[in-house]
Amino acid sequence: MSVLILGLLIFLGIHSLRIFANDWRDRQVARLGAKRWKGLYALVSIVGFVLICWGFGLARQQPVxxxxxxxxxxxxxxxxxxxxxxxxxxxxxxxxxxxxxxxxxxxxxxxxxxxxxxxxxxxxxxxxxxxxxxxxxxxxxxxxxxxxxxxxxxxxxxxxxxxxxxxxxxxxxxxxxxxxxxxxxxxxxxxx
Incomplete structure (x- = not known):
């Protein structure tokens, strides 16, 4: 379950920047440039998504x-x-x-x-x-x-x-x- 939760925190966390840290996000886009920001955003999202899939599969092996x-x-x-x-x-x-x-x-x-x-x-x-x-x-x-x-x-x-x-x-x-x-x-x- 911990891998699933970690994946959710990473994936939903990066997708929550517009909710909780929009000004910080805008500063990072300005500092890094739109392409580099999107690349970093996509990389973090993929890591989170892979962890969600893997963690969900692991959690299904011990159902509650x-x-x-x-x-x-x-x-x-x-x-x-x-x-x-x-x-x-x-x-x-x-x-x-x-x-x-x-x-x-x-x-x-x-x-x-x-x-x-x-x-x-x-x-x-x-x-x-x-x-x-x-x-x-x-x-x-x-x-x-x-x-x-x-x-x-x-x-x-x-x-x-x-x-x-x-x-x-x-x-x-x-x-x-x-x-x-x-x-x-x-x-x-x-x-x-």
Whole structure:
């Protein structure tokens, strides 16, 4: 469990600089330059992510049951995950109304993904992983929306074409992940 927690601290820590140390972050970007900062940021993120994956795998070998979720919640998690995939791609597909309306759909995707998994799983390692991501996403979304209001940030209006592309890509990637990649990468078949 300690490797998982260390990975979460590193990964979520570097991704929390805009929350807790935005002025320091801005000074580092100015001092190092945008490319060097992004490279360092990516390196720290990768180290944290690898530790999360490794630590989660280790923690799964010594499971501690906290609660047994009802079976319908596992199936409901598939819906939450589908929504999370659409939100994730709303952050990337240009000219969609989802991003125009929600402003930070990727952070919302993390919230929905983590919440759904907390409903569907009951092991300690699941609660640590998904609970940490859910808490981080709640705080980051609130801070990001407040910063948008303070700076007067607006997002481009979306189009029907952007909406359709966002939903289509999200659904297709979700189906590939749910029906094949989740079992291959995680070892759990979410459709069973």
């Amino acid at each position: 049951l906290l609660y047994v979720p009802p079976l319908p919640l596992r199936h409901l998690n598939a819906l939450f995950t589908l929504i999370a995939f659409v939100l994730f791609f709303a952050a990337r597909v240009p000219h969609n109304r989802i991003k125009a309306k929600l402003h930070h759909p990727q952070v919302l995707a993390v919230k929905v993904w983590a919440f759904g998994h907390l409903l569907a799983t009951g092991m300690l390692h699941d609660v640590v992983l998904f609970g940490a991501f859910l808490l981080w996403a709640i705080v980051l979304f609130a801070v990001s929306r407040r910063r948008d209001r303070q700076t007067g940030t607006t997002y481009p209006a979306g189009t029907l074409k952007g909406d359709v592309m966002t939903v289509l890509i999200g659904v297709v990637v979700w189906a590939l992940f749910a029906c094949w990649l989740h079992l291959w990468l995680i070892g759990v078949n979410p459709m069973s």
